[in-house]
Amino acid sequence: MSAVLKMTDIDLVRGEKKLLDHVSWTVNDSERWVVLGPNGAGKSTLLSIAAARLHPTRGSAEILDETLGRVDVFELRPRIGLTSAPLAEQIPARETVFNTVVTAAWGVAGRWREQYDDADTDRANVLLRDWDLQGLADRKFGSLSSGEKKRVLIARALMTDPELLLLDEPASGLDVGGREDLVVRLDELAASATAPAVVMVTHHLEEVPENFTHALLMRDGAVVAAGPVADVMTPTALSQTYGLPLKLVRVGRRFAAFRQD
């Protein structure tokens, strides 16, 4: 077991505001983490540091054995898969599904004059098959349903065969059927011994796949609790995180939370 992510005493300050406050967190290569916390808790900010898109103001962030600030982030980023709403917005609506996936090999969002070799094409085709997208390869990204777009973006994030996969609210905006379809697919990924380490930010406990192993709870830029799901996903820790009394319901190895009156 080795660490793919090691944050030590990280602060991130913008103006007067501390977006992250003394955050220490380690993710090992076989782990699948969910990050939970109320709006504005700092989840996306933390993920942006893990994705080598933001630097901490203080503290150290080691990503895949490289230290942020001492590494060329353009060499590091292809080793990290990322999906997020801002990245999705960069995909041109007229781009095809195949090109949306394959262009991740060059780290660009729209195909232009880059050359792709057979290995790139083969990898993109495997991912389209794995994510049940082969029938949509020639469709324009902008014409897809929300669920199809989410699958394309995850396939794209996996294009470079990353060692760390970061998913920022991958199921946002999906209906129950779309959510369940995605949760099952993410669960299969989480259960796979060949999958990279996974970190997923979500607002909804129902979206946590069964095979996710660890949870990080955040509030006001700070860590409330971090560790194995069984230790961390408790009514007490979740109530503290969200600032209201919560009842936790377990269905098998899935969760839901409701206000405790």
Ligand SMILES: Nc1ncnc2c1ncn2[C@@H]1O[C@H](COP(=O)(O)OP(=O)(O)OP(=O)(O)O)[C@@H](O)[C@H]1O
């Ligand atoms: N550049 C910035 N300057 C000042 N404040 C910022 C900046 N970027 C983010 N923030 C603030 O930092 C806080 C944390 O934002 P972040 O997006 O990380 O939270 P989050 O937990 O992902 O929230 P949500 O669940 O609503 O997406 C928010 O209060 C946000 O307004």
